[in-house]
Amino acid sequence: xxxxxxxxxxxxxxxAMAVSEEYLPGNHAYDANGTxxxxxxxxxxxxxxxxxxxxxxxxxxxxPTVGDVVTGQIEVAQSSTSNLKILYLNGKPTxxxxxxxxxxxxxxxxxxxxxxxxKLGDVVRAKVISTMNAMIHLSIGEPHLGVxxxxxxxxxxxxxxxxxxxxxxxxxxxxxxxxxDDFGREPIQP
Ligand SMILES: [Zn+2]
Numbered sequence: 001x002x003x004x005x006x007x008x009x010x011x012x013x014x015x016a017m018a019v020s021e022e023y024l025p026g027n028h029a030y031d032a033n034g035t036x037x038x039x040x041x042x043x044x045x046x047x048x049x050x051x052x053x054x055x056x057x058x059x060x061x062x063x064p065t066v067g068d069v070v071t072g073q074i075e076v077a078q079s080s081t082s083n084l085k086i087l088y089l090n091g092k093p094t095x096x097x098x099x100x101x102x103x104x105x106x107x108x109x110x111x112x113x114x115x116x117x118x119k120l121g122d123v124v125r126a127k128v129i130s131t132m133n134a135m136i137h138l139s140i141g142e143p144h145l146g147v148x149x150x151x152x153x154x155x156x157x158x159x160x161x162x163x164x165x166x167x168x169x170x171x172x173x174x175x176x177x178x179x180x181d182d183f184g185r186e187p188i189q190p
Contacts, residue, residue, distance in 0.1 A: 009044035011055060017044050018053050026052035061096045062089055064136050068128045070100060071148070071190035077120045080104055084124055084138060088190035100136035102126060117178040123149040123188060125180050146178040149188055160184050 011017060017029065018036045025031045026047060028039040038044075042055040064070055068090055076083035086098040102124075104117050117140065118124055125145050126138035140146040150159045152168035152175070159166035159175060161184040166175045182189060 010042070010058070011038040011044055012041050013038055017055075023051055023053040026050070026054035028055035028057070029053055062092075062094065063096075064089055064098055064100070064128045064131065066128050066131060069125060069145075070098075070128060070136075070138065071123065071125045071188075072100070074118050074120055074122045074124055075099070077118060082118050084126060086136070091190050093190075098136060100126060100128065100138040102138045102140060116176050118147055119150065119153065119175075119177070121151060122147045122177065125190070140178050140180075143181045146180040146183070148180045148183055148185075150175070150177060150183075158184075 015038045016035045017023075017038055020031050020034045020036055023036055023046065025036050028042065029036050030039055036053050038055045040055055040057060041059075042057045045054040045056045046052070047054065064086065070084070070086045071088040072084045072086040074082050075085045080103065082102045082104060084100045084102060086094060086100055088094060102118065124140060125148050126140045127142065127145055128136055129139045130137040150166060151157065152159055152171060152173050154173040155168060155171045157168055157170040159168055166177060166179065166183065167173070168175075
């Protein structure tokens with residue numbers, strides 16, 4: 001199949017790419033009253049043999065690597081490990097569906113050992129420390145890492161900072177976590 005890809009021809013959804021006398025709509029393209037338009041953002045790829053015009057997505061799936069900062073929500077919380085559904089990679093939204101693992105034993109030790117570092121549903125910022133065996137190992141040890149938003153276990157209202165701890169203004173519940181230094185700030189900075 002003969003393809004021509006013109007790097008200059010970047011299109012946004014709805015952009016006109018050709019007329020239907022010239023080309024048929026291929027992948028991610030549609031015919032709107034004789035004008036072939038793009039269905040998604042990408043680059044224009046013309047298939048000269050099939051007389052098709054296609055749009056190829058330029059969105060590349062970024063895989064978290066060591067040193068990256070990720071932000072997401074705790075979807076499984078156990079006593080020694082928690083799973084973080086990664087929603088942001090280095091501050092940019094990702095829908096790739098990566099899940100990282102926080103080994104909570106690594107976050108303990110020394111004085112001030114926490115009973116609870118993270119809880120189910122917490123929004124957490126973490127750093128990728130290893131990707132061995134295709135597992136994304138995360139750490140929340142540094143000051144800017146940890147829980148950045150959390151709901152009261154009692155009544156479900158957002159917790160607020162009060163004297164270095166998180167408190168619920170609704171029911172008075174005080175909770176312990178490994179907080180990031182910007183916990184409770186709005187809007188959340190992923
Ligand atoms: Zn509460």
